[in-house]
Amino acid sequence: MKPLVAIVGRPNVGKSTLFNRLIGRRIALVEDQPGVTRDRHYADAAWGGRAFTFIDTGGFVPGEKDSLLKQVREQAQLAVEECDVIIFVTDGREGVTGADEAVAKYLRKSGKPVIVAVNKLDTTSGQMQSLTADFYKMGLGEVHAMSAEHGLGVPGLFDEVVEKLPPKEEGEDAEAPPDDGIIRVAIIGRPNVGKSTLVNAILKEKRVVASEIPGTTRDPIDSPLTYKDRKLLLTDTAGIRRKKTIAHQIEKYSVIAALKVMERSDVAVLLMDATEPAVDQDAKLAGLAEERGRALVIVVNKWDLIDADQRRQEAFRESLRHSLKFVGYAPIIFTSALTGSKVEKVMDAAVELAEQFRFRAPTPQLNRLLEYMVDNHPAPIVRSKPLRLYYITQVTSAPPTFALTCNHPEGVPDMYKRYITNQLRKTFDLRVPIRLVFRERPGQAKRAARKRPSHQGKH
Incomplete structure (x- = not known):
């Protein structure tokens, strides 16, 4: 798994501008993929022999009561808990604000390596030093003067990020899973859509805890099995890895967990709830699978709860094709993990797509x-x-x-x-x-x- 680098800070300090500058291209609204989500927050980069993934977060507003801003804050907090290095972006023209100090207080508690990026400084190096002096008082160590808009100081920031990354792990930079004959299948989806139940149905045993309480699964769980003479490794990603204070409150954010497991998978099985289909998070996870270049099976679970005939199933399928048209090539399967209905079809599709994933054309x-x-x-x-x-x-x-x-x-x-x-x-x-x-x-x-x-x- 590539290390994760979170970009955090209060609103309007230039986080997205820095994100675009660091990854070398502009990622704003998704132009050619209607329905993915309003924005994309993850992108890969490489520097100094290391590959890593940047996470761009919304404006960090500590203690915010407004529901939308609270969700933005929670996303940023989750990114902080899951990442390896934090870039804390501030505005050098405004100086240290009360909101900056509140964010800094939270980051100090995280115990993670932090680089304070003092943005919007497009002046001489001597002036930069005087403008950044106050930012050292936040007690976060490294302070890096820069201008994301003009690219000033970006190479030095990259150097500092690489310096703070954890030691390189074996196979960290691999773009594709190892071709050892094992088909790696990641089970992804929002909480409480039945991922653990599906794994148990496939394995024909109660291998993982399945509960109606969202977020029951804590760490990704690997389950090896043999299916029709093929070796597979199922990984249930039902929950975010619990670390400190925030993850247990926001299990609905399954993107980071899915991102980590997809790095080493051949096929992603995106489980959706038949009673609540194609919500934003489903689209985001499907888009993530496409961006990571992973084969995708879309599985509509809990179909036994829908009193539906074949015509309704086809209408449902067409609705999904429309809302997830950017992954229109992916097969769609209707199942009930609880009753075991059509579960084998999921496995058949995963095996077939794994072969196509490694296809070679003459x-x-x-x-x-x-x-x-x-x-x-x-x-x-x-x-x-x-x-x-x-x-x-x-x-x-x-x-x-x-x-x-x-x-x-x-x-x-x-x-x-x-x-x-x-x-x-x-x-x-x-x-x-x-x-x-x-x-x-x-x-x-x-x-x-x-x-x-x-x-x-x-x-």
């Missing part, structure tokens, strides 16, 4: 498909020139990732990327995430440079 077949795609749907014009796709190859699996060589790799429109992805899905019958990488031909930049002087000489 290069000749890929290039015949590329020729077909270009003939049937010509590539668009990019920078006044036709986009030319020369060849395609699969560069890795888990998930299947394809590299396409072309003349304008940076200009391929999203719509054409979706077309290529859909054709790959259709041709190879893939119901797992697919990644595309666009590259220019070797030596293309040199050829362009040679052409430029002769072109200029004609004028």
Whole structure:
């Protein structure tokens, strides 16, 4: 599991600006994935030979009574409890405020390594030192002057983060689970949707505590089993790991637990409640599985509580397809973990998707498909020139990732990327995430440079 680095602070100090700067791209509203959630809070980065995950949190308002702001505060507190390093963002122009001191008091109690990032300082180094002096009085140690908007001080902040990370663990940076023949299945979902009951139904024994009280499961529980001659490892992520004061109050926040377990899974089984489908948290977890490139099975549990015929099931399925269209490739299965109905279908789907997750396509077949795609749907014009796709190859699996060589790799429109992805899905019958990488031909930049002087000489 990659270490987690939480970015916290009161509202409007530049946390999201810093988050975008640290991960090297802008993540605001999800543009092309309707229904995921209003924002995304997790992104990977690497520096100094270490890979880690940043968690961007909402504005930290200690003691806030307003229900929405209270939830934001609880999310931030949970991130603090679960992370390895904290970046506490403050506003250098305003100086230390009472809200900053309240946040600092909470962070001191956490016992976690903290870096105070004094933001919005785009001045000379000498002035920076005088503007940051007061922030040392909060008693959190390191104070780092910076400007997230202009990128000033960001490399030094990265250095400090890496310095405070825990020692590197074996297999920490692995992008995909080990290919040892074991299918790793993560059971994820909101509290009280029946995750532990599902695990017990699959194992045909009471392996984990199942209760109507949300958050019964505390740590992720691994359960090995053999299913139709295949070795599997089920991991129940029903609860957040309990640490100090806040996690037991907010079991509804299952995202961090799911994030950790998905790092080492092949397939995520997203369990939903038939009586309360496709809420924001379900969409967030589905989006997280897609972002992490994990195969996904959507399981609608407690279907025995719905007095439904086949038509209602199909209507329910269509509603899910609409609300979770960004993972429209994922199979949807209706079950009752309590009665054991259709539980085997979940296992069958997990085994099938695990095989697709590590699928390898023959290069000749890929290039015949590329020729077909270009003939049937010509590539668009990019920078006044036709986009030319020369060849395609699969560069890795888990998930299947394809590299396409072309003349304008940076200009391929999203719509054409979706077309290529859909054709790959259709041709190879893939119901797992697919990644595309666009590259220019070797030596293309040199050829362009040679052409430029002769072109200029004609004028």
